[in-house]
Amino acid sequence: MSKHVSCVDTAKLIRQALKEAFKGIKFTVRSSTYSGGASINIDWTDGPNTAQVEAVAKRFSGAYFDGQQDYKGCTFALLDGQVVRFGADFVFCNRSHSVELISKACASVARRFGMAFVPTAADFKAGRLHEIYASESTWGRTVGQLVREDLAKRSDRLSVGHTKTAARVIYLGNDGHSEVAALAGEAVA
Structure with missing residues (x-):
């Protein structure tokens, strides 16, 4: 059985991981819950590019979407050795440019x-x-x-800094509902 990590607690983990990985960059991390799900929006200006931030933040997503079947499925991870499902279905990274x-x-x-x-x-x-x-x-x-x-x-860094918080998370897989999910799980594993 997996433990549920609330959307607010997931946002706290993301905030800490980003602080460790991108020292000196101000991120705004907002969680939002609504009927049918939850998400986290991350906003920042300049600094690291979107791909670099997604490499840290997306590991905290609790779901995937299969557009071929119009299906939202669950993903699972290990957090400090315990099986969890993160409360934010999706994590969106939004970079602004000066x-x-x-x-x-x-x-x-x-x-x-x-x-x-x-x-x-x-x-x-x-x-x-x-x-x-x-x-x-x-x-x-x-x-x-x-x-x-x-x-x-364009980025102000050559690589992403080490983050102890993100290193605590190991992707385990998904609910296996669709072929797309199975392929996504293999790509991340």
Whole structure:
């Protein structure tokens, strides 16, 4: 039998793990419960990229969703040697970008593709870069898409710091309801 870790307690664990992994970054971690489930939203500006934060935070998700069957299933983990189900079905990571970081990404794209002008952060925020193509070598991607790709990779760290809190969690698997769930379990294990 598994122990249920409440959504609030799951948020506390995530907050601690992020603090350990990304020293100096201010994260806002909010839990939300509603009929049919619960989730946690993590917000921050600049710093580590979304993939780096997800590598720490997503291990605390208590569910998966199989869109082919419109099914939400349970995942299970070991926390300090005890089988648990985390109270937040899903953990969402939402990174914001400062004008300074957007400007760096715009300059990088302009350099990389030999653009005659350097787009501005204001152009990016207003959506004007989604109508402009840098060159034929961008395979149909607009300048806005290229800047967004650059921002997604951009990080102030080369790697994620060690987190004792996240290391306490070992993914065990899921309820095995669907093929998608089985494949997800194999990929994480």
